[in-house]
Amino acid sequence: MVPDVYAPIQIKDGELIMDGDRMVLNAYDASAVEEALVLSEKHGGEVEVVCIGPAKASETIRKALAMGADRATHILATGEEEFDSASYAKILSAFFKDKEYDVIGLGKQSQDTDSGLAGSMVAEHLNLPYTTNAVGLEFEGDKLIVKRQGDTGQEMIELPTPCAVTCSNDMNDPRIPNLKGIMASKRKPIDQVEISSLGIDEGSLKADTTVTSYEEKPARQAGKKYEGEAEEIARQVAQFLDTEANVL
Amino acid sequence: MSTILTHIAITDGKIKRSSLEVLSHCKTIGDASGASVEAVVVDAKASSFVEGIQKYGAAKVHVVEDPIFKNHMNAPLLKALSKVMSDVHPSVFAFASTEGTKDVLGALAANQDAAVIADVSSFELSDGGVTAKRPVMAAKIMNTTVAKSDKVLVSVRSGSYDLNESPTTAEVVNVDFSMDDSELKATLREIISASGDTIDLNEAEAIVSAGRGVKDEEGKALIAELASLLNAGIGASRALTESGVYDPSLQIGQTGKVVSPQLYIAVGISGAIQHVAGMSNSKVIVAINKDPDAPIFEVADYGIVGDLYKILPPFIEEIKKIKS
Numbered sequence: 012m013v014p015d016v017y018a019p020i021q022i023k024d025g026e027l028i029m030d031g032d033r034m035v036l037n038a039y040d041a042s043a044v045e046e047a048l049v050l051s052e053k054h055g056g057e058v059e060v061v062c063i064g065p066a067k068a069s070e071t072i073r074k075a076l077a078m079g080a081d082r083a084t085h086i087l088a089t090g091e092e093e094f095d096s097a098s099y100a101k102i103l104s105a106f107f108k109d110k111e112y113d114v115i116g117l118g119k120q121s122q123d124t125d126s127g128l129a130g131s132m133v134a135e136h137l138n139l140p141y142t143t144n145a146v147g148l149e150f151e152g153d154k155l156i157v158k159r160q161g162d163t164g165q166e167m168i169e170l171p172t173p174c175a176v177t178c179s180n181d182m183n184d185p186r187i188p189n190l191k192g193i194m195a196s197k198r199k200p201i202d203q204v205e206i207s208s209l210g211i212d213e214g215s216l217k218a219d220t221t222v223t224s225y226e227e228k229p230a231r232q233a234g235k236k237y238e239g240e241a242e243e244i245a246r247q248v249a250q251f252l253d254t255e256a257n258v259l
Numbered sequence: 260m261s262t263i264l265t266h267i268a269i270t271d272g273k274i275k276r277s278s279l280e281v282l283s284h285c286k287t288i289g290d291a292s293g294a295s296v297e298a299v300v301v302d303a304k305a306s307s308f309v310e311g312i313q314k315y316g317a318a319k320v321h322v323v324e325d326p327i328f329k330n331h332m333n334a335p336l337l338k339a340l341s342k343v344m345s346d347v348h349p350s351v352f353a354f355a356s357t358e359g360t361k362d363v364l365g366a367l368a369a370n371q372d373a374a375v376i377a378d379v380s381s382f383e384l385s386d387g388g389v390t391a392k393r394p395v396m397a398a399k400i401m402n403t404t405v406a407k408s409d410k411v412l413v414s415v416r417s418g419s420y421d422l423n424e425s426p427t428t429a430e431v432v433n434v435d436f437s438m439d440d441s442e443l444k445a446t447l448r449e450i451i452s453a454s455g456d457t458i459d460l461n462e463a464e465a466i467v468s469a470g471r472g473v474k475d476e477e478g479k480a481l482i483a484e485l486a487s488l489l490n491a492g493i494g495a496s497r498a499l500t501e502s503g504v505y506d507p508s509l510q511i512g513q514t515g516k517v518v519s520p521q522l523y524i525a526v527g528i529s530g531a532i533q534h535v536a537g538m539s540n541s542k543v544i545v546a547i548n549k550d551p552d553a554p555i556f557e558v559a560d561y562g563i564v565g566d567l568y569k570i571l572p573p574f575i576e577e578i579k580k581i582k583s
Contacts, residue, residue, distance in 0.1 A: 016397045017532070027400065100369065124395050125513070126377045128365035131333070135366035140444035142333065143362045146507065156448075160507055161331055162270045162358045164452035168332075170445050180514055181500070181507060219374030220406045228394065228401050231539055234560035238551065241569035248545065248561045249577035256543045256560065258465070258522040259489070259581055 012064045012071040013037045013123045025224035036071045039118025041078075041185035043178040046148050047116050048079045048186070054150050056113065057081045063102055065090035069201065076196035077188030083201045086209075095218035100132030102216070105209040107137055112173055114155055119144050119177040130177035141175040142168050146182050263289045264321075264349035266340070267300040267312055268357050274311050276462045277355035277417035284382075284420040285353050286316035292384055297321065297347065298429075301339045303329040309431055316425035321347065323434045333362045334444050339436055341370050346434070349410065351389060353382075356414040356517075357461070364414055374408035380419050380540075389413055397513055398536035417461040418519030418540060460511065463492035465522040468511055468538070470496040472527020472548065472567050473504070481571040482526060488578055494518065494538075496528050512537035527567045530555025547571070 015033040022028065036044075047058045060075040062068050063086040072083045086102060088094070094102075107115060115134075120127035127143070134141030146165065147158035155174055159166045160181070170176070188196070207213070237244040253259045265282040268275040282298055289296035298317035300308050305324040312320050323339040340363065344352060354360045356378045368375035374388065380401070382391035388407040395402050406413075460466060467486040473479060486493045495505035497512055511518055513536040523541035528534060530546070530553055538544070539558050546559035549566045556562040563570055 014396075016399070020396055020399060022400065027396075027402075096365065097368065097375070100365070122397070122513075127361050128368065128375060128377055131363060131365035132369040135337075135369040140334075141366075142445065144358060160358065161362075161450070164450045164508060166331070166450050167448040168445050169448055174445075181497075181510070219408045220376055220404055222402045222404050223390075224403045225395075226401050226403075228399060231544075231558045233557045234544075234562065236551065236556055236559075236562035236564060238564040241565045242573045244563055244565065245570045245572075245574040246577040248563050249574050249581065251561060252522070252543070252545065252578075253581045256522075258543050259578060 012062060012068045013121045016122055022225050022227055025226065027225045034067065034071065036074045037118050037121050038180050038185075039120060039122065039178060041118075042180045042182045043116035043118050044075050044078055044080060045183045045185040046178060047114070049183070050114075050148060050150060059083065061086065061103065061106060063088055063099055072201055073196050074188065076199045076201075077192040078186055079192060080199075082199060084204055085201050086204045086206060088206065092216075093218050093221060094216065095220045096126050096128040097132060097220075098216045098218050100129045100136060101211060102206055102209065103129070103133050104136035105211045106204065107133070113153075114172060115139070115175040117175065117177045119179050127177070130175060134175040137175070139173060139175045140170045141177075142170060143177040144179050145176045146179050148176065148182070261292075261294045261350040262347055263294045263296050263351045263353065264343070264347055265296070265298045265317070266352065266354045266360070267298050267308065268355050268359060269300065269302040269305075269308060270357070270359070270459070272304075274308055275355055275357060276422070277357070277415070279315050279422055280417065280420040281353050281355050281415045282312070282315045282317060283423035284415070285351070286423065286425055288384055294350065295319070297349070299323065299340070299343045301328055301336060303327070306431070306433075309429065313429040314424050314426050315422070316427050317429050318427060319432055320429045321432045321434050323436050325436050325438070327438055330447055330450060331359045331362070332443065332445065332447050333366070334442060335438050337363045337366050337370065338438060338442070339434070340367050342436065343434060344371050344373075344410070351384070352410070352412050354412070354414040356416050360414050364412060368412050371410060373410035373412050374406040375412040376404050376406050377414050378416055379404075379413055380416050382413050382415065394536070397532050398539065399532070416517055416519075458490070458492035460492045460494055460509065460516045460518050463518070463520050465489045465491035465524075466494050466511070466518055466520045466538075466541070467491045467524045467526065468494035468496065468528060469499055469505065469526050470528030470534075471498045473499065478527070478568065479504070481567070481575070485524065485571060485575050485578075488575060488582070489522070491522070491524075492520075496531075496534050525555050525559070526571070528555055529553045530558065547574075
C-alpha cells in the first residue's frame with residue numbers, strides 16, 4: 012500500500028500533506044500479483060498476498076484478493092512506526108522464514124519513494140536466489156525463467172525454486188477486479204499477524220535512515236511555444252538551438 | 260582515517276561516465292573531510308580500467324578481476340563487493356545508479372548491515388553519516404534523507420555531478436576472488452541485446468525521444484536521421500516500447516531510464532508525469548507536438564506546435580545547414 016502519487020500533494024513546513032490521504036495498491040506490486048495469477052492459472056498452485064500496513068491496508072489487500080489471489084496475510088503496523096526499507100525487509104523475512112513457497116514476487120520499488128531496496132534485502136536475509144526488474148516470468152519444470160531488463164539488454168536468467176523476483180510494471184497490465192471477483196474477495200481469508208509475534212528483535216527494526224524534510228522540486232519554467240507555419244517555426248527553433256541555447 | 264569508496268561500473272567494455280561523476284564528487288567531499296578516496300572495479304578485465312580511474316583522483320583502486328564478471332550476475336558481484344567492503348571498511352560506499360547496481364544494493368546493505376540511500380540526486384557527509392536529497396512522488400518532490408551509520412551505501416543518479424579530473428598515481432590492490440559454480444544460485448542463459456550501436460542513454464549528450472505521435476517507419480526514419488545528425492541517443496516513451504515499436508531498453512521515464520542530457524528533443528510525446536520524471540533534469544528541452552495543450556510544453560524550453568511529419572524535415576535540414 013502506497014500513497015497515490017497522482018493525488019494532489021502539498022508541502023507545509025517541510026511536511027508532506029496528501030489530499031485525502033489516498034492510498035492505493037503499489038503499481039509494481041499489482042504487476043507482481045498479476046504475474047502470480049497468470050502463472051497459477053497455467054501451472055496450478057495458490058497465490059497468497061502479504062502486506063505490512065495499518066488497519067486501512069485491508070482495503071489494498073481486498074483489491075489483490077478481488078484480482079484473484081487466494082488468501083492473504085496482513086502484518087499489522089500502526090502506521091506510526093518509522094520504518095525504512097531495511098525494517099520492512101526484516102519483517103517480511105521473519106514472516107517468510109518458516110513458510111513454504113516456490114516464488115516470492117515483489118514490486119521492484121514502491122511508487123512513492125522509488126528506492127527499490129527491499130526485494131534484494133529479503134532475498135539476502137533468506138539466502139534465496141533472486142533477480143530484480145523482471146519483465147517476464149515463465150516456469151520450466153521447477154525452474155523459474157526470468158526475463159530481466161538489464162543495462163545493455165534483456166537477460167534471460169534461470170532461477171531454481173524457491174526464489175525471489177522483483178517485478179517491473181512493464182511485465183503486464185494488472186487486471187481490474189470484476190464484480191464477481193470483488194464479491195468473492197469478501198469471503199477470502201485474511202490472517203492478521205502482529206509484528207511482535209514474528210520473533211524479531213524490535214531494536215533491529217529501528218531505521219538507519221530517516222526522511223527529515225520535503226520540499227517542492229524547483230519547477231522548470233515553460234519556455235517559449237512556437238506556433239504557425241511548420242517550415243518557418245522548425246527552422247527558427249533550430250537556429251535558436253545554435254545561437255541561443257548553444258547545444259548543437 | 261575514514262575511507263570513501265566508489266564503485267566503478269563497467270558496461271560494454273567501458274567505464275560508465277556516471278561512475279566517474281560519482282568518483283569526482285567523492286574526491287571533492289573526501290578532500291574536504293580528510294577521508295581517503297578509493298575506488299573498486301569488478302570486471303572480467305578489471306585491471307585494464309585502472310588508468311581511466313586514477314585520472315579522477317582515487318588514491319587506491321581495488322581490482323576484482325575474474326572471467327565470471329563478463330556478464331552481469333548478482334551473486335558474484337554481491338560476493339565481490341561484500342569482500343571489498345569487509346577488507347576496506349569504508350564509511351561511505353558510493354555507486355552510480357544503474358540496473359546492475361540496483362540489482363545488488365539492497366542485498367549488499369543487508370549482507371553488511373549497512374545503512375543505504377538509493378537513487379539520490381546529491382549527497383554530503385554529515386554528522387555520523389550521510390545526508391542526501393532524493394526525488395520522490397514521481398519526482399514531483401525532493402526529500403532530505405539522513406543515514407546515521409558508520410557504513411552508508413549511496414547510489415547516485417546519472418548527471419548529478421560534473422566530471423572533474425584530478426590525476427593521481429593510484430595504488431592498485433588486487434583482490435583475491437574465487438567462486439564455485441555452486442555459489443552462483445542462478446544461471447544466465449543469454450542476453451538479448453538492443454540492436455547494434457545504440458548510444459547509452461545515461462551517457463548521451465543529446466537524446467531524441469519518440470512518443471505515440473511517431474506512427475510508422477517514416478516517423479522512425481526521421482527520428483533516426485535527427486539522432487544521427489546530433490550524435491544523439493534514441494529514447495522512447497512507454498507507449499512505444501510497450502507496443503514493440505522501440506526496444507524496451509530505450510524507455511525513458513520513472514520506470515525506465517532517468518536521463519539528463521544537454522539536449523532532449525521530445526517528438527510526439529504528450530508528457531505524462533511518468534515520462535517527465537525521467538527527463539525533466541535535461542539541460543535544454545525541445546518538444547514537438549501537434550497538441551498545443553500537451554503537458555510536455557510545460558517543461559520545454561522550446562515548444563514547437565505542429566505535426567512532427569511536417570516539422571522534422573525542415574528542422575533536420577536547418578540543423579544540417581548549421582553544422583556544415
